[in-house]
Amino acid sequence: MITNQRIHFIAIGGAVMHNLAICLKNLGNEVTGSDDAFFDPSKTNLKNHGLLPEIEGWHEDKIQPNLDLIILGMHAKADNPELVKAQSLGLKVLSFPEFIFEASKDKKRVVVAGSHGKTTITSMIMHVLKSMGKDFDYLVGAQLEGFDQMVQLTDAPYIIIEGDEYTTSPLDLTPKFLHYKHDLALISGIAWDHYNVYPTLDNYIDQFRQFIAITPTKGKVFYAESDDALCDLVKDMGSPSNLIPYGPHKSEIRNQETFLLHKNGETAVQVFGQHNMQNLQVAKNILNNIGVTDEEFYHHIKSFAGASKRMEKIGENENSIMFKDFAHAPSKLKATSKAVKDQFDNRSLVACIELHTFSSLNKAFISQYKDTFNSPDEALVFINPKTVATKGLEMISEDELKEAFQRSDLKLFTEAQALENHLLSQKWEAKNLLLMSSGNYGGLDLEMIKTSILN
Known part of the structure; x- marks a missing residue:
């Protein structure tokens, strides 16, 4: 666990960045940060934890030789004065994905990737683990019901990471999800988005090619078999045996209520739609692979009401x-x-x-x-x-x-x-x-x- 370090955040106001800053402060580190603008909820959250800078903007004097680490957010530019000074002093600079890997390299890393459904699938996995009282760490891109923060780092054996394909930092234009070096992962689908970052479909698909390629021999990647682009990619890569297809969980709608159908009977759930049946199936696959039984999964998924702002x-x-x-x-x-x-x-x-x-x-x-x-x-x-x-x-x-x-x-x-x-x-x-x-x-x-x- 990271403790007793002096850590400065460049672009501390980001959704994940400010949650990571709070997490590290709570672990006993001395945390400071800067940003050129602050908006809620990050502004209030930082203020409540004594981390809101007194003035906005970038200030070279915040970068001193005694800092142990700089964590760099995507919002900062390559010519950011604080970053330039940190580099001139030879300080250690990491993007937040690089830092998360450093903090979790001794854990089993589960990465939830894909163009859609990431937050919902991550929420489902975390909901079941929390309901069971299991110890786990996490990094998610949205505030989830029942969780105080979006980042948790402890000495737990697992970390659940919502891994997006956006670029990492102004110094590193590779996707964030490549830095987490997953042991277990899923790809929910490849639907071209982020036109401003990946101007062509082939360019976008290639990011997922790289993600699959770094899967360790003993690792696994579950992929949505309904996604043609994803299936074509897997086939193009020779259909490695550690890539496993999944489809929607078998279900039935009766009187405007959805029931999961399984060998032990049926389970009523609060989420609905074929996309959510897919999300639910792959959440189950992941949980089965980290020791959760089918019986435990069906018992705890009943109380999952959905991710915030999703349906x-x-x-x-x-x-x-x-x-x-x-x-x-x-x-x-x-x-x-x-x-x-x-x-x-x-x-x-x-x-x-x-x-x-x-x-x-x-x-x-x-x-x-x-x-x-x-x-x-x-x-x-x-x-x-x-x-x-x-x-x-x-x-x-x-x-x-x-x-x-x-x-x-x-x-x-x-x-x-x-x-x-x-x-x-x-x-x-x-x-x-x-x-x-x-x-x-x-x-x-x-x-x-x-x-x-x-x-």
């Missing part, structure tokens, strides 16, 4: 349910909207996706959404023109969206008020609402809409 039920009455989801990439949009429609096939579904990321707002990428929004009875798209302008892109028209999505009745909204008026003008009997975004629909008042629809 989150924000309100319901006898006529309607409102869901909020983080889905924005094409594969996530398709899986989430289909899941809600299948689970509640006795109701109409109104679904709205906010195109908010650089990839989703890019005309060169938008065709990737073809046939991903067919499940809802009414398909709405929201685009905030300010977001488009901020990213230096050209606004996409309704006709271009209809062509890209291959849905002629799709409606585009560019103002929160217009979207609000449309939603409130409807009758909500036997009808559900699904809102999908990594943004906020230009400030749409979800609480007010929820109250109006459900009351």
Whole structure:
């Protein structure tokens, strides 16, 4: 365990970075940090732990020869004055993925990778282990229900890591997940995203090729057999014996409730949709490989209510349910909207996706959404023109969206008020609402809409 070290964080305000800083402070290290801007929840979390810098910005005087370690965040640039000084002093500089490997090299490292489902699968694994009272460490990309922080480092024998394919740091443009050097891993699928980081599909797939290639001989990688790109990649690599395919857990929907079917009977679960049955199956595979029995898995997965912002039920009455989801990439949009429609096939579904990321707002990428929004009875798209302008892109028209999505009745909204008026003008009997975004629909008042629809 890392203790009694003097550690400075460059770009301490990041989601994982500030949680790692808190974790290391709690282990008895002297921790400082800098960033050029702070936002909640990291700002409040850092303040509560006495780690919020007095002033924003980068300050060379924070870098002193007596520092044992610098942890560098992706948000910092290569010419960051603190980084330049640290390099001139010959101080040890690690990205947070490099540090996590250093801190866990004596543990069994489980890495959850793939274009979608990472947070949900990681949540499922952690939920079962916690419910069983098992000791384990973890690193996740989102705040999870029942866990105070997103990073935990102890002397536990395992660490569960949500490993993303984004670049590591300004000094290292390889994906983060390559640094964790997994013993056990999974790939949930390869659906091209991050257009701004990986400009071609082949370039994107190659990151997963490298991930598979570093699997140790005695290691295992589970991969989603429903993903054609992933299966082609595995075949292209000679189908190594330590790569194991998985599909969705066998299940049944009865009276708007999903049941897992298994040799000992059936288990009712709170999550639903074929994508979640896949997530659940591979979580079980991983847990089986670290000593959890089938019986234990089914007993503890019953109480799993889902990951935050993933298919989150924000309100319901006898006529309607409102869901909020983080889905924005094409594969996530398709899986989430289909899941809600299948689970509640006795109701109409109104679904709205906010195109908010650089990839989703890019005309060169938008065709990737073809046939991903067919499940809802009414398909709405929201685009905030300010977001488009901020990213230096050209606004996409309704006709271009209809062509890209291959849905002629799709409606585009560019103002929160217009979207609000449309939603409130409807009758909500036997009808559900699904809102999908990594943004906020230009400030749409979800609480007010929820109250109006459900009351």
